[in-house]
Amino acid sequence: MSGTHSVLAHVQEAENAPVNTTFLNDVLRGLSQPQKSLSSKYFYDEAGDHLFQRIMRCDDYYLTRCEMEVFREKANELVSELNIDGAEFDLVELGAGDGIKTRHLLRYLSEANADFRYLPVDISGHILDVLCAGIQQNISDVDIHSFEGDYFAALGEIDRFSQRRKVVLFLGSNIGNMPVEDCHTFCLRLGEHMHPGDLLITGFDLKKDPRTILRAYDDSDGLTREFNLNLLRRINGELGADFRLENFEHFQTYNPVSGACQSYLISQKNQTVSIAGRSISFEKHEPVFMEVSRKFSLTEVDDLAVTTGFSPVKHCLDSKGWFVNAVWMKN
Ligand SMILES: C[S@@+](CC[C@H](N)C(=O)[O-])C[C@H]1O[C@@H](n2cnc3c(N)ncnc32)[C@H](O)[C@@H]1O
Numbered sequence: 001m002s003g004t005h006s007v008l009a010h011v012q013e014a015e016n017a018p019v020n021t022t023f024l025n026d027v028l029r030g031l032s033q034p035q036k037s038l039s040s041k042y043f044y045d046e047a048g049d050h051l052f053q054r055i056m057r058c059d060d061y062y063l064t065r066c067e068m069e070v071f072r073e074k075a076n077e078l079v080s081e082l083n084i085d086g087a088e089f090d091l092v093e094l095g096a097g098d099g100i101k102t103r104h105l106l107r108y109l110s111e112a113n114a115d116f117r118y119l120p121v122d123i124s125g126h127i128l129d130v131l132c133a134g135i136q137q138n139i140s141d142v143d144i145h146s147f148e149g150d151y152f153a154a155l156g157e158i159d160r161f162s163q164r165r166k167v168v169l170f171l172g173s174n175i176g177n178m179p180v181e182d183c184h185t186f187c188l189r190l191g192e193h194m195h196p197g198d199l200l201i202t203g204f205d206l207k208k209d210p211r212t213i214l215r216a217y218d219d220s221d222g223l224t225r226e227f228n229l230n231l232l233r234r235i236n237g238e239l240g241a242d243f244r245l246e247n248f249e250h251f252q253t254y255n256p257v258s259g260a261c262q263s264y265l266i267s268q269k270n271q272t273v274s275i276a277g278r279s280i281s282f283e284k285h286e287p288v289f290m291e292v293s294r295k296f297s298l299t300e301v302d303d304l305a306v307t308t309g310f311s312p313v314k315h316c317l318d319s320k321g322w323f324v325n326a327v328w329m330k331n
Contacts, residue, residue, distance in 0.1 A: 020238060020239070023042060023238065023239065024239050024275075024276055026039050026042070027042075027235055027239060027275060028275065028276075028278060028280075031275070031280045031288070032280070035287075035289060036282075036286065036287070036288045036289065037288060037289040037290070038231055038235075038288060038289075038290055040177055040290060040291035041123055041150075042231055042234065043227060043228075043230070043231055043291075044122075044123060044124040044127065045124070045126075045230075045234045045238075046124075046126045047230050047233070047234070048124075048227065048230050048231070048234065049097075049098075049124055049126055049127045049130070051223060051226055051227045051230055052097070052227060053098060054223050055219070055223045055224060055227060056100075058219050058221055058223055059219075059220075060215045060216050060219035060220060060221075061216045061219060061223075061224075062212065062216055062322060062323075063172065063173055063203075063205055063216065063323060064100075064101070064172070065318075066318035066320065066322045066323035067101055067171060067172065067173075067203050067318070067323050067325065068100070068101050068104075069318045069319065070316050070317070070318050070323070070325050071101040071102070071104040071105055071325075072104045074316045074325075075104050075105045075107075075108035076108060077314070077316050078105060078201055078316055078325060078327060079105070079108075079109070079167065079199070079201075081199060081313055081314075081327065081329065082167060082199055084109065084112055084114040084116075085114075087115075087164070087165060088115040088116060088117075088164055088165075089114075089115070089116050089164050089165045089166065089167055090116065090117050090118075090119050090158070090162050090164045090165075090166050090167070091105075091106075091109070091116050091117070091118050091119065091166075091167050091169065092119045092120075092121065092155075092158060092166055092167070092168045092169070093118070093119070093120045093121065093168075093169040093170075093171070094121050094151050094154075094155075094168065094169070094170045094174070094190075095121065095122060095123075095151070095170065095171075095172070095174045096120035096121060096122050096127075096128070096131055096146075096169075096171075097122065097127055097131070097171075097172060098127055098130050098131050098134060099120060099131040099134060099135060100134070101171060101172075102118075102120075102169065102171070103134070103135060103138055103139060105169075106118060106135065106139050106142050107138075107139050110139055110141060110142060116143075116167075117143045117144070117145060117162075117164075118135070118142050118143065118144045118145075119144075119145050119146070119147060119158055119161075119162075120132075120144070120146050120147070121146075121147045121148075121149070121151060121154040121155070121158075122146075122147075122148065123148070123149060123150055124148075125148045128146045128148055131146070132144055132146055145161070151186075151190075152189060155190070155193045156193075158193070159193055165195060165197065165198055166193075166194055166195070166198045166199075167198065167199045167200075167201065168190065168194065168198070168199070168200045168201070169201050169202075170190075170200065170201070170202045170203065171201075171202075171203040171325075172203055173203050173204060173205040173293065173323075174203070175202055175203070175204065175294075176204065176205055176292070176293045176294040176295065176296070177291060177292060177293060177294075178292075178294075179292060180294070183294070183304065184304070184307065184308060187304060187305075187308035187309075187310070188308050188309065191308060191309045191310065191330055194330040195330060196330055196331060197329060197330065198329070198330045199313075199327060199328070199329055199330075200310060200327075200328045200329075200330065201325055201326070201327050201328075202325070202326050202328070203323065203324075203325050204296045204301050204323070204324050204325075204326060205293070205294075205295050205296070205322070205323055206295060206296060206297065206298070206321070206322055206323060206324055207256065207259055207295045207296065207297055208295070208322050210254050210256045212322075213254050213261055213295060214252055214254045214261070217252045217254075217261055217263060217293060218250070218252040224250065224252070224263070225249075225250035228250045228263055228265055228290050228291075229245050229248065229250065229265070231290070232245055232248065232265070233245060235275065239275055239276050240275070240276055241273060241274060241275040241276070242273060242274050243273050244271075246268075247267065247268050247269055247271055248265040248266065248267060248268060248288075249265070249266050249268055250263065250264070250265060250266075251263070251264045251265075251266050251287070252264075254295075258294075259294050259295035259296060259297075259300075260292050260293075260294055260295075261292065261293045261294070261295060262289065262290075262291070262292050262293075263289075263290045263291050263293075264287040264288060264289055264290060265287070265288045265290060266285060266286070266287050266288075267282035267283065267284060267285065267286045267287075267288070268284065269284050270282070270283055270284050296324075298315060298324065301315070301324060301326050302326075305326070305328045309330065309331050310328035310329060310330055310331060311328060311329045311331055312326065312327075312328055313327040313328060313329050314326075314327045315327075
């Protein structure tokens with residue numbers, strides 16, 4: 001163990017623009033396109049973090065339970081390619097959220113006396129505070145340095161901070177929240193921050209009964225609906241907009257061929273919304289694309305590794321075979 005105390009070094013996003021300007025520009029750009037859209041990375045303000053934690057606990061959202069089972073039952077398998085008695089390493093987690101699954105791996109590494117530091121990255125400073133407090137309370141001897149910011153801004157900071165070998169975690173099927181081309185580019189860019197032999201452990205939600213998938217994103221408690229509408233509430237609060245939430249309704253689709261599960265907010269009437277002095281018109285029934293959550297086959301997972309400079313090492317699946325944590329090694 002590299003230390004008995006935790007250092008919380010929240011490193012702000014390296015991009016120069018203040019977050020609100022970037023947020024405003026992204027929102028205006030997305031809502032000015034013929035197919036209106038909003039970026040799902042803005043879901044996670046403090047209210048969004050709380051809603052997502054409730055989604056993870058709800059019956060219909062199977063993803064967290066499946067991946068939790070893998071981390072609880074198979075932590076040793078996930079890192080068996082890594083010589084944990086060898087040189088020190090950094091466990092980097094991208095989009096770490098509250099880290100409740102990762103705790104199982106941290107406990108396993110800690111009990112095996114591995115010489116590592118835990119470097120969680122998240123765009124939400126609030127959820128990093130929740131994560132760090134939870135880990136300090138449960139596994140107090142883990143050395144944590146948290147990085148607040150966008151994935152690649154934070155990875156740049158991490159490269160300046162440390163040259164140790166890396167094990168990178170990208171859990172919760174975050175990788176599915178990118179269109180196919182972006183997903184490919186993401187893996188290539190991520191590889192530029194890794195050395196040959198470093199490991200990448202990614203959570204992929206697998207194709208399954210389409211009804212099971214749709215229910216996870218259109219749950220009976222209405223949490224995913226609230227989660228989507230909360231982004232409009234955030235835009236009102238942070239960008240001085242006047243969205244009326246009752247004028248939009250959540251709608252979810254799943255295409256079993258492409259594996260794309262997509263969420264939309266549908267305008268319920270002809271309306272005009274003001275955002276920082278700009279007027280944006282919505283027609284009745286016009287959709288605003290919010291997020292894709294892509295589902296994969298195991299072959300698609302392996303193909304993605306091979307075409308982006310990694311070697312597929314193993315698949316760690318939950319007992320239902322609904323979710324896989326794929327272990328890849330950097331070539
Ligand atoms: C779907 S949650 C998953 C959280 C966690 N990985 C898990 O499996 O429980 C996505 C997390 O990624 C973070 N996130 C989303 N986009 C991000 C980005 N571009 N850069 C850094 N973090 C991001 C969010 O703040 C959120 O905590």
